[in-house]
Amino acid sequence: MSAPLPAHPRFRTLLILGAPGSGKGTQGKVLGSIPRFHHLACGDVFRSLDTRTPLGQKFVEYSSRGELVPDDVTVALWWANVKNRVDAYQFKPEIDFLVLDGIPRNAEQARLMENDIEVLKVFHLSCPDRSELARRLRKRALKDNRFDDANESVIQQRFATYEAETKPILDYYREGNRVVDIDASQPPAKVLYDILGGVMTLDAWHDMEKLKV
Ligand code: ADP
Secondary structure: OOOOOOOOOOEEEEEEEEOOOOOHHHHHHHHHOOOOEEEEEHHHHHHOOOOOOHHHHHHHHHHOOOOOOOHHHHHHHHHHHHHHHHHOOOOOOOOOEEEEEOOOOOHHHHHHHOOOEEEEEEEEEEOOOHHHHHHHHHHHHHHHOOHHHOOHHHHHHHHHHHHHHHOHHHHHHHHHHOEEEEEOOOOHHHHHHHHHHHHOOOHHHHHHHHOOO
């Protein structure tokens, strides 16, 4: 694992949070294609690991059960990844928003990342209809070769993990009016519209608007 990032101002961060299948990745990718928004999906970082390495093995072990990879290795991997992106000038913290999807995924991860990210807004993609989410996951399993989406009991376990571990961090972020609840059953373009509407209420957005780069 590479060395920690040197002291830095906290990254201006937008979180996309929601149950598996709620469309976090879809929205993150689109947002990340807009200049000054840099998208990082924790699941993608895990999936890019060589499965022959100890960490790659750990990912397969936990994700195939629908469970979270342990917090310390997850946050360390996230660090290493962000650092690479900063070093490669892909993510430019002084001028870009960091759009995180899939991390932090529980209270401990939020705590471990607290000194490094300034969470400006949390977009909660809400879809109480779990059968709709399961339908999306089964479709994705076929298209994207996602082994953790293919099995019904793993899907149910992932929903349970979300309810028990991830959902409680919403309450933590509700302080300071940071959470925007968005109906994830809407068409993707409308979800994006709602997200952008939330971004444009931010002081940091207005600062960025004035920036000429
Ligand atoms: P989805 O988009 O369906 O919610 P992800 O691609 O984000 O799924 O994650 C797939 C799997 O990768 C998770 O079920 C989990 O095992 C592992 N994973 C991803 N992010 C994290 C994280 N922040 N902490 C622990 N495990 C994670």
